[in-house]
Structures are given as C-alpha cells and as structure tokens.
Amino acid sequence: MRRIAIIGSGQAGLINAHGLLKAGYQVSLYSDRTAKQWLTEGRPTGTAVRFPMALAYERELGLDFWKDSPAATAGVNFVLCLQPGTPFLTLNGFFPTSALAVDLRLQSSCWLEEFERRGGKLHIEKIDVTRLDQIAAEHDLTIVATGKGGLSQLFAVDESRSIYKKPQRHLSMVNVINTNDPPNWRDTKTKIARYYELPTAGETIWTPYHHMTHGTSWNLFSEAREGSPLDIFRDATSGPDVLDRFKQLIKKVYPWEWEWAKDMTLTDPNGWLVGEITPTIRKPVGTLPSGRIVTFVGDTGMAFDPIGAQGANNGNKMAQHLTEAVVKHGAAPFDADWITETFDQFYHTHGEPAYRFNNTLLEGLPAAGQAILAAQYGSSGQTSDQSVKQKLANAFCANFSDPRYATAALRDVAQANALISQQMGGSATSAIMKGRLAIILNQIRWRLSDQTKFGMHNQVRA
Numbered sequence: 485m486r487r488i489a490i491i492g493s494g495q496a497g498l499i500n501a502h503g504l505l506k507a508g509y510q511v512s513l514y515s516d517r518t519a520k521q522w523l524t525e526g527r528p529t530g531t532a533v534r535f536p537m538a539l540a541y542e543r544e545l546g547l548d549f550w551k552d553s554p555a556a557t558a559g560v561n562f563v564l565c566l567q568p569g570t571p572f573l574t575l576n577g578f579f580p581t582s583a584l585a586v587d588l589r590l591q592s593s594c595w596l597e598e599f600e601r602r603g604g605k606l607h608i609e610k611i612d613v614t615r616l617d618q619i620a621a622e623h624d625l626t627i628v629a630t631g632k633g634g635l636s637q638l639f640a641v642d643e644s645r646s647i648y649k650k651p652q653r654h655l656s657m658v659n660v661i662n663t664n665d666p667p668n669w670r671d672t673k674t675k676i677a678r679y680y681e682l683p684t685a686g687e688t689i690w691t692p693y694h695h696m697t698h699g700t701s702w703n704l705f706s707e708a709r710e711g712s713p714l715d716i717f718r719d720a721t722s723g724p725d726v727l728d729r730f731k732q733l734i735k736k737v738y739p740w741e742w743e744w745a746k747d748m749t750l751t752d753p754n755g756w757l758v759g760e761i762t763p764t765i766r767k768p769v770g771t772l773p774s775g776r777i778v779t780f781v782g783d784t785g786m787a788f789d790p791i792g793a794q795g796a797n798n799g800n801k802m803a804q805h806l807t808e809a810v811v812k813h814g815a816a817p818f819d820a821d822w823i824t825e826t827f828d829q830f831y832h833t834h835g836e837p838a839y840r841f842n843n844t845l846l847e848g849l850p851a852a853g854q855a856i857l858a859a860q861y862g863s864s865g866q867t868s869d870q871s872v873k874q875k876l877a878n879a880f881c882a883n884f885s886d887p888r889y890a891t892a893a894l895r896d897v898a899q900a901n902a903l904i905s906q907q908m909g910g911s912a913t914s915a916i917m918k919g920r921l922a923i924i925l926n927q928i929r930w931r932l933s934d935q936t937k938f939g940m941h942n943q944v945r946a
C-alpha cells in the first residue's frame with residue numbers, strides 16, 4: 485500500500501487526508517495540536533463559509549456532520565453603499581443550495597478524531613524542515629498543508645501568477661451572539677449573509693455561523709482599504725476590543741443595523757482575528773535539503789484574501805483534485821513533472837477562476853458587474869420569487885460556489901449582456917436601463933424617508 489504524509493490539520497489537510505484514506509492509501513497526518521487543543525487553544529483561521537460544490541465533496545467523504553445545522557445560509561443580501569450611511573442598491577440572491585460556515589476549531593477537532601477512527605495514523609508534532617525531510621524519506625508522497633506561514637516558504641512564489649505584491653485589505657473577524665435577530669431566527673433554515681460593499685472603503689460582511697459551543701451565531705468580518713473609515717482595527721489587541729470597534733463601525737457606517745447589533749457579545753475569548761493576507765500563488769514543487777520533493781494543498785499553495793470567500797472552498801477542490809490524480813497515477817513515482825502537471829491542471833480548471841473572481845471583487849466590480857447588479861435590481865429574495873430578476877440574482881450567487889460560472893460576465897460587458905439575456909430573456913440593455921431607473925427612484929424615496937431605517941431596500945426574506 486502506498487504511504488502518504490500530510491502536514492497540518494486545517495481545512496485542506498484534513499479533507500485531503502480523509503480523501504486519500506477513503507481511496508485506500510496509508511495516510512499519516514502530522515498535526516501541531518490534538519483534537520482537544522483545537523477546541524481549547526486554537527483560533528479559527530477564518531470564517532470558511534463553504535458553498536455547494538465544496539460541501540458536496542465533504543458529503544462524499546462522510547464529513548458533513550453539521551448538515552442539519554440551523555446556521556446553514558440560503559443566500560446573500562448584497563448592499564452597495566456609495567458612501568458610509570448611504571445604501572444604493574441591493575441584490576438578494578440564493579445559492580444553488582445552502583452554504584455553511586462551521587467553526588474551524590470544532591470541525592478540525594471532529595475530523596481529526598474521525599481520521600483516527602477510520603484508520604489514519606495521527607502524529608502530534610510541530611514539523612520543521614529537517615523533520616519534513618525525514619518524513620518525506622518514509623513516504624511515497626508528502627503534502628504540506630500548514631497554511632500561509634512557516635513551511636509555505638519551501639515553495640517559491642509563482643511571480644507570473646501572483647498579481648499582488650502586498651495585502652489589498654486589512655482584515656478583522658469576530659464571532660458573536662446576542663444579536664437582535666427576528667423572532668424564530670435560530671430555528672429557520674433560510675438565513676442569509678449580509679455583504680456591504682463600499683467601493684472606496686472596503687467591505688463589511690456578516691454571515692450565519694455554527695459556533696463550537698453556541699451553535700447558531702454570527703461571524704462578522706471587515707475588509708478595510710488602507711486609510712478608509714473601515715480601517716479601524718489595526719491596533720486591536722483582544723476579542724472585546726475588536727467587538728467594540730465593530731459596534732462603532734456599524735453605528736456609524738450602517739446605522740440602520742444598530743438595533744440588530746447593539747447588544748451583541750463575544751462567543752468566546754479566542755473567536756477573533758486581525759491581520760492581512762497577500763494573495764499569493766506558489767509553485768507546487770518544494771525541494772528539501774536532501775533533494776527530496778514535497779507538494780502542497782490549500783493556503784500553503786494558494787492564499788486568497790477572504791473577500792470572495794474562496795480559500796477554504798478552493799482548498800476542498802484542490803484536495804479532491806490531488807486525491808483523484810494520485811489514484812489515477814497508479815504505482816508510478818510522484819516526481820516533479822507529475823506534481824507540476826497535477827497542479828497546472830487544477831489551476832486552469834478551478835484555481836485560476838477562483839483567483840480571478842476574488843481579484844475582481846478586490847479591484848471593485850467593473851462596468852460589466854455593475855450592469856448585472858443594475859439588471860437584477862428588485863430581486864426580492866423570497867423563496868416564492870420566480871421572477872427573472874431573481875433568476876439573475878441567483879446566477880450572481882452561484883458564482884461563489886463555482887467561479888467558472890459567471891466570473892467572465894462580471895468582467896466583460898459582452899459576456900454580462902449575454903448572461904443577462906440568458907437569465908432574463910429579452911434585451912440586456914433594456915433590463916439594465918430599467919434597473920438603473922428603479923435605483924434612482926428608490927434613492928429619491930430613501931432620501932425623503934427616515935434614513936435610519938433601511939426598510940425600503942429589499943432584504944432577503946423567507
């Protein structure tokens with residue numbers, strides 16, 4: 485039986501480990517923490533909302549332990565604000581099937597225990613390069629899944645694929661409870677994420693979240709452009725500090741949300757993060773001091789800014805691709821050519837579309853994406869809505885799950901028109917013009933109304 489080693493017990497490493505175990509390989513997983521330490525000492529490395537395509541693979545592997553969680557997210561209420569305090573247009577779309585964010589601490593803890601129960605070999609050990617070299621000597625293939633730091637340096641940055649040289653946003657994240665949700669919210673399965681976009685300032689996103697002890701809760705995260713009104717988290721040093729700043733931000737920038745947010749409290753002392761990520765694509769062959777080679781999966785090889793919620797989704801797809809390639813390769817050696825070819829195939833199929841979609845959001849939607857937003861304006865986000873506007877809004881949301889679907893249309897006007905016509909029937913120009921007119925009329929109505937209430941703008945409802 486061929487032996488495969490995986491280093492790191494985050495999202496990507498564990499999915500890869502379970503996939504290979506299921507395919508019949510002898511898998512050794514090296515984790516720097518135990519299942520218990522994941523719950524008591526770890527920080528979630530991100531929100532990790534997963535969309536239908538990535539969740540389907542977790543289901544296939546029998547890892548969908550939270551499939552009945554009431555924190556499942558049906559869709560997104562996307563709100564474009566021209567400036568703080570001024571909503572401009574909304575999109576209320578549904579994902580093809582629900583998305584889900586499970587606290588990564590709980591998830592890794594459960595998936596680690598399950599890995600051992602299914603016959604995987606677990607080693608609790610922090611791995612350095614010398615030890616990695618020994619591990620590589622004992623295995624047919626060694627996969628590094630240690631995330632963005634440390635061992636990722638073994639893999640050279642692919643300058644031709646990595647567009648950015650520095651972080652594009654400053655990030656902050658916190659898990660909360662005690663929001664003033666609508667009655668029965670905790671029990672319904674039609675929860676939606678809120679995605680506020682301020683083109684010159686950044687994004688503020690909150691999403692239903694399955695927390696390790698509280699269950700249904702919220703995860704808030706902010707993507708601040710440098711020096712913008714959202715850029716207030718850089719020197720935050722604790723969970724209470726981050727939460728306090730989120731409250732200030734919501735009160736000032738999204739005042740209609742204040743009633744919802746004013747009583748929120750932290751879920752736990754470790755459920756927060758601040759930092760920055762330089763989106764980076766690396767070359768898939770890492771060479772150790774002995775000359776042996778290793779490869780990567782997940783953030784180690786492709787690090788995303790979380791703006792488009794792609795990192796964990798991409799990690800699942802990469803793990804699935806790698807597992808299938810290993811199986812296909814039979815008894816042949818896992819040499820540098822095979823590693824490079826395997827990653828190139830993945831990159832062209834899934835990696836690059838995800839990266840391009842994410843970068844499109846980082847740059848701000850160009851004219852094509854704006855035309856789609858205008859044409860769908862009026863999507864109600866009601867499950868009973870069979871309108872063509874709703875169809876187009878849902879098509880926008882489907883792209884989060886599979887960025888091959890509509891990324892080209894978000895970037896290219898001719899392709900945007902084609903998508904609009906395909907989803908709505910009739911002339912794209914007419915749909916865009918009608919949408920723009922409706923936006924202007926609603927702006928006038930909103931300015932004449934009580935602006936602390938955002939009611940006239942549609943919000944997703946069950």
Ligand SMILES: Cc1cc2nc3c(=O)[nH]c(=O)nc-3n(C[C@H](O)[C@H](O)[C@H](O)COP(=O)(O)OP(=O)(O)OC[C@H]3O[C@@H](n4cnc5c(N)ncnc54)[C@H](O)[C@@H]3O)c2cc1C
Pocket residue numbers: 491492493494495496497498514515516517529530531532533534588609610611612629630631632634635655656657705757781782783784790792793794795796797798799
């Ligand atoms: C604020 C924020 C929000 C996000 N939201 C989303 C989202 O909505 N959707 C989405 O798809 N993605 C999202 N992401 C990205 C997502 O969280 C990551 O892509 C994903 O968790 C990365 O998984 P990974 O397994 O590759 O790496 P990691 O999660 O970093 O796991 C690596 C593991 O390796 C272990 N390790 C490290 N070094 C060693 C060593 N030397 N020896 C042994 N073990 C080691 C670490 O303990 C860690 O557990 C978000 C990220 C952030 C920061």
